Amino acid sequence: MRDTSAEQGLGAAMAAGVPKIRVRGLRKAFGPKQVLDGVDLDVAAGHSMVVLGGSGSGKSVTIKCIIGLIDPDEGSIEIDGVDVLRMSRRDREAMGDRIGMLFQNGALFDSLPVWENVCFKLLAQNRISRDKARDKAAEVLAQVGLAASVGDLSPAELSGGMQKRVALARAIAAQPDIIFFDEPTTGLDPIMGAVIDGLIVDCVKRLGATAISITHDMASARRIGDTAAMIHKGRIVWTGPAQSLGHAGNAMVDQFANGQREGPIQMELRR
Amino acid sequence: MAAILLDPLATIGRATLGACRVTGSVALFALEAVSHLIRPPFYLRLFWRAFIEIAWFSLPVVALTAVFTGMVLALQSYTGFARFNAQSTIASVVVISLVRELGPVLASLMVAGRIGASFAAEIGTMRVTDQIDALTTLSTNPMKYLVAPRLLAAVIAMPLLVLVADILGVMGGWLIGTLKLGFVSAAYLKSTFDYLQFDDVFSGLVKAAVFGFVIALMGTWCGYNSRGGAQGVGGATTSAVVASSILILALDYVLTEIFFAR
Ligand SMILES: Nc1ncnc2c1ncn2[C@@H]1O[C@H](COP(=O)(O)OP(=O)(O)OP(=O)(O)O)[C@@H](O)[C@H]1O
Numbered sequence: 006m007r008d009t010s011a012e013q014g015l016g017a018a019m020a021a022g023v024p025k026i027r028v029r030g031l032r033k034a035f036g037p038k039q040v041l042d043g044v045d046l047d048v049a050a051g052h053s054m055v056v057l058g059g060s061g062s063g064k065s066v067t068i069k070c071i072i073g074l075i076d077p078d079e080g081s082i083e084i085d086g087v088d089v090l091r092m093s094r095r096d097r098e099a100m101g102d103r104i105g106m107l108f109q110n111g112a113l114f115d116s117l118p119v120w121e122n123v124c125f126k127l128l129a130q131n132r133i134s135r136d137k138a139r140d141k142a143a144e145v146l147a148q149v150g151l152a153a154s155v156g157d158l159s160p161a162e163l164s165g166g167m168q169k170r171v172a173l174a175r176a177i178a179a180q181p182d183i184i185f186f187d188e189p190t191t192g193l194d195p196i197m198g199a200v201i202d203g204l205i206v207d208c209v210k211r212l213g214a215t216a217i218s219i220t221h222d223m224a225s226a227r228r229i230g231d232t233a234a235m236i237h238k239g240r241i242v243w244t245g246p247a248q249s250l251g252h253a254g255n256a257m258v259d260q261f262a263n264g265q266r267e268g269p270i271q272m273e274l275r276r
Numbered sequence: 277m278a279a280i281l282l283d284p285l286a287t288i289g290r291a292t293l294g295a296c297r298v299t300g301s302v303a304l305f306a307l308e309a310v311s312h313l314i315r316p317p318f319y320l321r322l323f324w325r326a327f328i329e330i331a332w333f334s335l336p337v338v339a340l341t342a343v344f345t346g347m348v349l350a351l352q353s354y355t356g357f358a359r360f361n362a363q364s365t366i367a368s369v370v371v372i373s374l375v376r377e378l379g380p381v382l383a384s385l386m387v388a389g390r391i392g393a394s395f396a397a398e399i400g401t402m403r404v405t406d407q408i409d410a411l412t413t414l415s416t417n418p419m420k421y422l423v424a425p426r427l428l429a430a431v432i433a434m435p436l437l438v439l440v441a442d443i444l445g446v447m448g449g450w451l452i453g454t455l456k457l458g459f460v461s462a463a464y465l466k467s468t469f470d471y472l473q474f475d476d477v478f479s480g481l482v483k484a485a486v487f488g489f490v491i492a493l494m495g496t497w498c499g500y501n502s503r504g505g506a507q508g509v510g511g512a513t514t515s516a517v518v519a520s521s522i523l524i525l526a527l528d529y530v531l532t533e534i535f536f537a538r
Pocket residue numbers: 035040058059060061062063064065066067109
């Protein structure tokens with residue numbers, strides 16, 4: 006019998022139309038530095054949200070809080086209507102099984118060959134045998150535009166963009182329910198960037214997954230996002246449709262999306 | 277005036293609190309790691325890799341250390357014992373000091389330099405490049421995956437290494453005894469084994485297992501808690517080697533005291 010509180014929550018969530026991910030009043034400080042200062046975020050099930058914001062504005066920290074890698078100081082995070090911060094460790098691990106994450110720097114295991122990196126989660130969950138893992142890895146690598154032979158290399162032998170694509174393959178190989186992409190297309194050439202964007206859209210549409218992506222690339226944001234949110238000084242300052250980026254009618258967002266130096270956002274340049 | 281008086285007190289207080297915090301953190305870390313050894317899944321592949329790294333690749337370093345120690349020991353005890361016409365006891369002195377004391381301690385210090393540093397550097401790099409976080413998101417407990425197999429491997433590998441070191445050390449002593457000091461080979465070996473007791477060997481192997489645990493624990497703990505890029509990893513590596521070396525020497529006294537009291 007698997008009557009976990011998460012599943013009860015799921016039923017309740019579907020009944021009430023609660024968002025898949027709901028973040029309220031998230032605060033986190035590192036020492037004296039208040040990085041998150043009350044982040045509120047809602048992502049509907051099956052939707053793709055892009056998060057924008059200046060460098061160091063706390064985008065990665067927000068995502069790490071949601072997946073439980075960083076403990077926030079205050080606030081609540083609900084997934085399927087269940088507060089993950091108050092979950093038992095076991096429930097939280099079960100929740101983690103359904104979540105995928107692409108780290109900003111790839112974070113590939115350099116002691117393992119690429120194929121083992123890609124199938125790591127499937128192997129860890131015993132969903133696949135080691136014999137079949139190579140074939141499965143080749144299949145997922147093909148989706149991110151890499152040849153099957155790449156599977157036998159070690160991550161250190163790959164270019165930066167290839168590492169990113171392997172990391173992406175690893176994040177989606179286990180077909181997670183919720184996926185986080187931290188700058189999926191940074192460091193890729195424009196064509197490969199578009200291919201990866203297509204792949205992300207595909208994941209969301211085909212698997213019915215819910216995605217949160219961080220990106221600095223506006224074209225990419227419009228391609229992959231249903232909604233967009235802008236974070237500034239530790240708060241969400243704007244949320245709206247991703248298509249409106251560039252002409253959103255919000256001075257901050259427009260300055261950011263169009264890359265203008267003049268505007269309400271003053272970049273702090275230290276000498 | 278008060279400030280001058282209170283300042284050293286505050287410093288001592290802070291240092292004590294810091295030491296307690298570190299000790300507590302290491303103890304909790306060790307407990308958690310050990311608890312993973314008795315709960316599946318088990319990572320045999322990783323255990324085996326760590327075991328080979330410790331037992332096989334440390335063999336040359338440990339062997340050389342042991343042989344030279346045995347040789348020096350034979351020479352030095354000859355110098356001393358000849359003054360009392362007690363040369364015949366040299367073989368027993370060499371074997372007992374090696375098996376009870378020098379074998380485990382010197383082998384562990386060498387392994388601390390090799391393995392403690394490599395554990396700290398590898399796990400520290402994984403920490404600062406988010407690989408440990410990535411493990412968590414890939415349904416794998418990093419303590420179980422990274423720490424537990426290494427601890428077990430070190431606890432099993434160290435006694436084996438020390439056993440080899442004991443044998444090679446005795447051979448070093450025998451070499452000097454027969455070639456340089458004029459002992460008859462058979463007589464040297466006979467007096468080596470005549471006075472050797474099981475407890476001598478056993479206490480040395482227990483020490484080795486404890487030191488192995490300490491080396492792996494400090495290596496993994498320092499790596500696991502490293503922060504701040506390459507510099508942080510460098511610091512973790514240094515701390516791992518220094519901390520495990522000091523702990524080995526301190527625990528050596530404690531263990532000797534325990535065996536002595538029996
Ligand atoms: N582990 C940590 N310890 C201390 N400070 C941290 C830590 N992680 C993040 N920070 C700080 O939090 C702030 C936000 O970091 P974060 O990584 O979320 O930025 P970001 O929005 O993802 O930026 P970028 O677009 O450059 O990736 C930074 O100023 C950083 O210095």
